[in-house]
Amino acid sequence: MSAFSCGVDELDNFFQHEVEECVRRRYLSAYCAFLDSEEIVAAFTLMNDALMISSQTEKEDFIDDLKLEVDADIIEFFNRQSSYPAINIGHLGTSVNYQSKGIGTAIIDLVADTFAEYRQAGCQFITVDALNNPRSIKFYHTNGFCPQTSKDISSATRRMYRIL
Template identity: 70%
Template sequence: MTDADHEKMSAFSCGVKELDDFFRYEVRECVERKYLSAYCAYTESDGIVAAFTLMNDAIMIPSENEKEDFFDDLRLEEDSAAVDFFKRQSSYPAINIGHLGTSVEFQGKGIGMTIIEFVAGTFSQYKQAGCQFITVDALNNERTIRFYLNNLFIFQTNRDFCSHTRRMYRILQ
C-alpha cells in the first residue's frame, strides 16, 4: 500500500465500521512496523474496489481430538504418506488474510472471491517459504461466515463459536 493508497482510503467504505476504521487509521502503522502487508484493488478510473492485508501465520492444533478432526477435514485418507507426514508436524505454515473489505458499491460482484483466488494461486506456487494453508479470523456474523464457507474455508475449531471472530482455514492445492 503506497502513500497514495493511504490517502484514498478516507473515501473507502466496505460497510463494516471495524474494517473501515482499520484501513483508515491503523493499516499504515501496521505496514510500517512490518506486522503485515496491505494491498488495494482499483477500478480503471482509479477508485479503490477492495483492500486486504496479508501476514505470515501458522495453524497450531492444541489438542489430540482437534488434531484428529483437522486430519479428517484435510481429506487425505487415500494418501497415507501425506497423513503420516502431517501427523508428525507440530504446526502448519500459512498465509493469513488479516483484513478483507470490498467497497460497498462493488459487493456481490465476485471481488472478494477473486482476491482469495489470487492469494491461493500466488501462495500455492510460492517457493521462497512453505505455505500449506490460507487462514482468516472471520468476523462472526452470518454474511461473513457464509462468504468464507462459499470460498472453501473450514472452521479450525468450534471453541470460538461465540467469539467475535472465527478461525478458519483453506487448504492450498
C-alpha cells in the first residue's frame, strides 16, 4: 500500500500507515482492486455498522425519505425499529491514475449486491462517512446515498446512507 495514492492526504495516510493495524485489531476488513497489472487501482474498507436515529424529528425525516424509495408496507416495519443494521464503507479511494473511470461506482455496486444477497446477518443499509467536499458528496449522491442528518453539514465528514 505504500505506493497507493488517491490524491486525498487523509485517505492516503490511512491506507499507507494505519490500515494494517486496523485489520490486525479486527476493527475493519480491507480490500484492494486490481486490473490486469499488480498496480492497486482502488482500496476500500468495510465494517459492521448501524444507522442510528437520535431524535423523533430525525426519525420522521428519515421515514419520509424512505417513503420515496421503498414500498409502503415496509415503512411500518422501519418505523418500529430504533436502529438499522448496516455495512459501512469506511474508506474508499481510487488511484489518481484511474479516477473517473467508474471504479468507485463498481465497488459500491459490488458491496450493495453482496450485502443485499448476504444472509449471514441482517443488513438494511450501506453507510459512509463521506469527506465533506463537493466532489465526494456529489459522488456518493450520484451513487444513491442521502445525508442522514443536517447536523454535520459543517463537519469534516457527512454521514450518508443508501438502502439495500
